[in-house]
Amino acid sequence: MSFKVRLTLVALIVLIMFILHNSFWLWGLDDRVPLLFGFMPFAFSFYVGYTFLALIAMRIIIKLAWPDPPAEVLEPCRGEEPLGK
Amino acid sequence: MTNTVGIGVILLYFTVLVGIGIYGAKVSLKTREDYFLAGRGLGSIAVFMALFASNITAFTIIGHAGFAYGTGYGAYGYVIGWSIFITPFTYYLVGYRSWLLGKRYGYATQPQVFGGIFNSKLVALLFLVLLLYYTLPYLVVSIIGGSLAFTTITDGVVPYWLSSLVIIAISLVYTIPAGLRGTVWTDIFQGAIFLSVACLLLMAVARALGGFSAITEQIVIENPAMLQRGLSPGIAPINWFSFAFINSIAVIVFPQMFTRILAARSSSNLKRVSLYYPLALAAIFGVSTLLGVWGSVAIPGLVGKDADNIVPMLIHQYLSPTWMILGLVVILAIVKSSIDSQLLSVTHLVTDDLLPRFKRFNSESAVFWGRILLVVFAAIAYYIALVRPAAILSIAAFAFSGFSVMLPVMIGALYWPRANKYGACAALIFPALMLHIWYLEILPKWTTFGFMPVFPAFVLAIVTLVVVSYLTPAPPPEQKEKTFGIFDRVFTGGGN
Numbered sequence: 001m002s003f004k005v006r007l008t009l010v011a012l013i014v015l016i017m018f019i020l021h022n023s024f025w026l027w028g029l030d031d032r033v034p035l036l037f038g039f040m041p042f043a044f045s046f047y048v049g050y051t052f053l054a055l056i057a058m059r060i061i062i063k064l065a066w067p068d069p070p071a072e073v074l075e076p077c078r079g080e081e082p083l084g085k
Numbered sequence: 086m087t088n089t090v091g092i093g094v095i096l097l098y099f100t101v102l103v104g105i106g107i108y109g110a111k112v113s114l115k116t117r118e119d120y121f122l123a124g125r126g127l128g129s130i131a132v133f134m135a136l137f138a139s140n141i142t143a144f145t146i147i148g149h150a151g152f153a154y155g156t157g158y159g160a161y162g163y164v165i166g167w168s169i170f171i172t173p174f175t176y177y178l179v180g181y182r183s184w185l186l187g188k189r190y191g192y193a194t195q196p197q198v199f200g201g202i203f204n205s206k207l208v209a210l211l212f213l214v215l216l217l218y219y220t221l222p223y224l225v226v227s228i229i230g231g232s233l234a235f236t237t238i239t240d241g242v243v244p245y246w247l248s249s250l251v252i253i254a255i256s257l258v259y260t261i262p263a264g265l266r267g268t269v270w271t272d273i274f275q276g277a278i279f280l281s282v283a284c285l286l287l288m289a290v291a292r293a294l295g296g297f298s299a300i301t302e303q304i305v306i307e308n309p310a311m312l313q314r315g316l317s318p319g320i321a322p323i324n325w326f327s328f329a330f331i332n333s334i335a336v337i338v339f340p341q342m343f344t345r346i347l348a349a350r351s352s353s354n355l356k357r358v359s360l361y362y363p364l365a366l367a368a369i370f371g372v373s374t375l376l377g378v379w380g381s382v383a384i385p386g387l388v389g390k391d392a393d394n395i396v397p398m399l400i401h402q403y404l405s406p407t408w409m410i411l412g413l414v415v416i417l418a419i420v421k422s423s424i425d426s427q428l429l430s431v432t433h434l435v436t437d438d439l440l441p442r443f444k445r446f447n448s449e450s451a452v453f454w455g456r457i458l459l460v461v462f463a464a465i466a467y468y469i470a471l472v473r474p475a476a477i478l479s480i481a482a483f484a485f486s487g488f489s490v491m492l493p494v495m496i497g498a499l500y501w502p503r504a505n506k507y508g509a510c511a512a513l514i515f516p517a518l519m520l521h522i523w524y525l526e527i528l529p530k531w532t533t534f535g536f537m538p539v540f541p542a543f544v545l546a547i548v549t550l551v552v553v554s555y556l557t558p559a560p561p562p563e564q565k566e567k568t569f570g571i572f573d574r575v576f577t578g579g580g581n
Contacts (some may be wrong), residue, residue: 003577014174021167021329024322030159030313035305038298041312043158044374047166051367054170058177058360066177068352069575074188 006065013057020050091410098278098414102259102421105270109263117451120264121433122193122348129357131269135345136358137365138272138279138422140172140336143230146283146373146419151393153377156319157311160377163320165370168333173362175337179492180346181355182499185571187347195343195495196438202498202568203560205506211513213438215491216340217431219484221466224427226484228252228470231420238397238413249470252417253463256425261456265348268425275418280369282415286400286408287372290379293403300379307382327537335488338495341423341430428466432458483524486539490516493546497554499572502565508554516546 029042036045113119127135153160183198192198195216200209228249235248243251259267294300310316336342349355373396380387380395384402387395400412436455440446446454494512497504522528523538533541 014171017170018167018329021162021170022322022326024325027314030315031309035298035301039301039375041158041301043312043314044161044371047162047169047367048371050162050166051169051363054173054363055360057170058173058363061174061177062356062360065576066181066352066356067575069185069188073185073571073574076191077189 003065010061010065013061017054017057020053090407094410094414098417099255101274102255102271105274106259106262106267109259109267109270113263113266115452116448117437117455118191118193118448119266120452120455121429121437122344123264123266123269125188125348126350127269127345127348127354128350129354131273132345132349132354133358133361133365134273134276135269135348135426136176136342137362138276138419139339139341139345139426140366140423141276141279141369141419142227142423143234143416143420145369146279146396146416147230147234147393149370149373150377150380150396151390153374154381154387154392154395156317157308157313157381158374158378159314159317159320161370161374162314163325163328164332165366167329168336169363169367171329171333172336172366173359175334175492176346176355176359176362179337179495179499180343180359181352182572183343183495184346184349184352184355185575186568189571193344193347194434194437195338195340196434199495199498199509203504203506203509204564205509208506208509208513209438211510212491213434215487215513215517216338216434218480219487220340220427220431220434221462222480223484224424224431225466225469227420227424227427228466229473231416231424232470234397234416234420235413237394238400238409238416246471249467252420252424253467255417256421256428257459257463260425260429261459264452264455265344265429268422268429269345269348271425272422275422279415279418279422280365282411283369283372286404286412286415287375289404289408290376290399294379294383300382303382304378308385311378311381323535324537327540330489330539330543331485331537334492335485338488338491339430340434341426344430344433345426428459428462431462435462479524483520483538486520486524486537486542487517489539490520490542490546493543493550497547497550499568501554502569503554503559504550505554505557505560507557508550508552511553512546512550515549516542519545 026042026046031041033042033045035041036048040048114124116124118124123131149160149164152164156163183192186192186198186201190201192201196209196212199212200206231252232245232248235252236243236245239248259271263270291297291300295303304311314320337346346355349358376396376399377392380392380399384395384398387398397412400408432455435458436451440454491513494504494509497512498509520538520542523533523542
C-alpha cells in the first residue's frame with residue numbers, strides 16, 4: 001500500500017471521528033438510553049466510549065502511517081544556524 | 086488550614102519541588118539545548134506527563150466544573166470530546182514531522198522550524214511575535230485563575246497577592262536552576278498527584294453524597310435537563326461544531342507543548358504518548374464534569390462566576406479539612422505545572438529567537454540570559470496579574486482561537502511542498518487581523534455566519550495560504566528538498 005493511500009485512510013479515520021463527535025442526531029437519546037453503571041447518562045457515557053475509540057484510532061494510525069525514522073535521517077546536520085538567530 | 090498536618094503536607098510538597106530543582110541543576114549541562122530541551126532526551130513517561138501537566142490548567146478543575154454545573158453532562162463532550170482524539174492526533178500530524186526536522190537541523194522552537202522550512206526570517210519573526218502575543222496574556226490569566234482558586238480554597242487566609250507570589254516564586258525555584266528538565270520532573274510529580282488525588286476526591290464526594298447512583302438518580306429527578314444536551318443553549322450544535330476549532334487543535338501550537346514534543350528522545354516515545362493521551366485527558370475532565378454536575382443538586386442556586394467555586398465548595402461542605410489540604414495541593418499542582426512551562430517557553434522564544442537578532446551568544450551565555458529573563462517575565466506577569474488590565478484579559482479571551490488559526494500554516498509547511506513564504510506570511514497575518522476584528526465587534530456578527538469567529542478565521546487561513554502560494558513563485562527545489570527529502574526517506578523509504 002503506497003503512503004498516499006495510507007495517508008488517505010488516516011484522513012478518513014479523522015473524518016469519521018469528527019462526524020462521531022458532531023453526531024447531533026444522537027442527542028435525542030440523551031434521556032432515553034439507560035445510565036451506564038448507574039451513574040453515566042448517554043451524554044457522558046458516549047465520550048467514555050469515544051475515548052476507547054480514539055485509542056483504537058490512534059493505534060491504527062500509528063500502524064498505518066507512523067514509521068520509525070532510519071538512523072541516518074536523525075544524524076544532526078547543522079551546518080547553518082536556525083533562522084531567527 | 087491552620088492545623089499542623091495541613092502545613093506539614095504543604096511544606097512537604099514544596100520541599101519535593103525545591104529538591105527536584107536542586108538535583109535538576111546538578112545533573113544539567115550548561116548548554117542551550119540541555120537547559121531548554123533537556124538535551125532532547127525525554128522518555129515516554131516524561132514527555133507524556135510534561136504534555137499532560139502543561140495542558141491541564143486551573144480551568145480544568147475550576148472553570149470546567151463551573152461550566153458543567155450550569156450546562157450539565159454535555160459540558161464533557163463540548164469542552165473535551167474532540168480533544169480526546171484530535172489533540173494526540175496533532176502530536177502525530179504536526180509533532181512528529183517537526184520532531185524529525187528538529188533532530189536533523191537542531192530546530193528548537195516554532196520560529197526555527199517554520200522559518201527554516203520557508204527559509205524566511207519574516208515567517209520566523211511572525212511566529213515569534215504571534216506566539217508571544219497570545220502566550221503572555223494566557224500566562225497571566227493562568228496565574229490569576231490559580232491565585233483566585235488558592236485564595237478561595239484557603240477561605241481568604243492567603244490573600245490574592247500572596248497566592249500569586251507563592252505560585253510564581255515556587256515555579257521559579259525549580260525552573261531557574263534546572264530549565265526544562267526541572268519543569269518536566271516536577272510535571273511527573275505534580276501530574277501524578279493531581280490525577281490520583283482528583284480521582285480519590287471524586288470517590289470521596291460521591292460517598293458523601295450517598296454514592297454514584299444515588300446522586301445521579303437525584304439529578305434525574307430534580308434536574309433532568311442536565312442530561313439533555315439539546316436543552317443547553319450554550320452548547321447548541323453550531324457552537325459545538327465551532328468549539329472543535331478552539332481548544333483541541335490549539336494545543337500543538339502552544340509553544341510549551343511544541344517544545345516538549347521536540348524534546349522527545351525517540352519516535353517510539355511520541356507514539357506511546359499519542360496512544361495513551363486520550364485516557365488521561367478523558368479521566369481528568371470526566372472527574373471535573375461529574376463534580377460540577379453533582380454540585381448542581383448538592384449546592385444548587387449558584388449563578389455566573391459563583392459556579393466556578395463549586396469544587397472548593399463541595400470539599401468545604403461535604404468533606405473533612407484534610408480534603409481541603411489535598412484539594413489545595415491539587416490546585417497548586419495543576420496551576421504551577423502549566424505556569425512554569427509557559428514561563429519557560431516565553432523565555433525560550435526570546436532567548437533563542439529574539440535576542441540573537443541583536444547579539445550573538447554562546448550556549449552558556451544563552452542559559453545565563455534565559456535565567457535572567459525567567460525572573461523578568463515572572464515579575465512582569467506578577468505585576469499584570471495584580472493590576473489585571475482589561476486589554477490583556479480580552480486578548481487572553483481569544484488567545485486559544487489565535488493559536489488555532491496558526492495551525493493551517495504549520496500543516497501546510499509540513500505537508501504541501503508548494504506552500505511558500507508569501508502564502509505563510511499572509512496566512513499568519515490576515516486571519517489574525519480578522520479574528521481581532523470579529524472579537525472586537527468591528528464587523529457585525531452575521532459576517533461569521535453564526536459560527537464562532539475562530540471557524541471562519543481558520544478557513545480564511547487555509548484559503549489565504551493556498552491562494553497566495555499559487556499566485557507567487559514556488560519555493561526553490563533545494564529548499565523543498567531540505568524538508569521533504571527527509572520526509573520522503575522516513576515515510577516512503579526514499580521513493581514516492
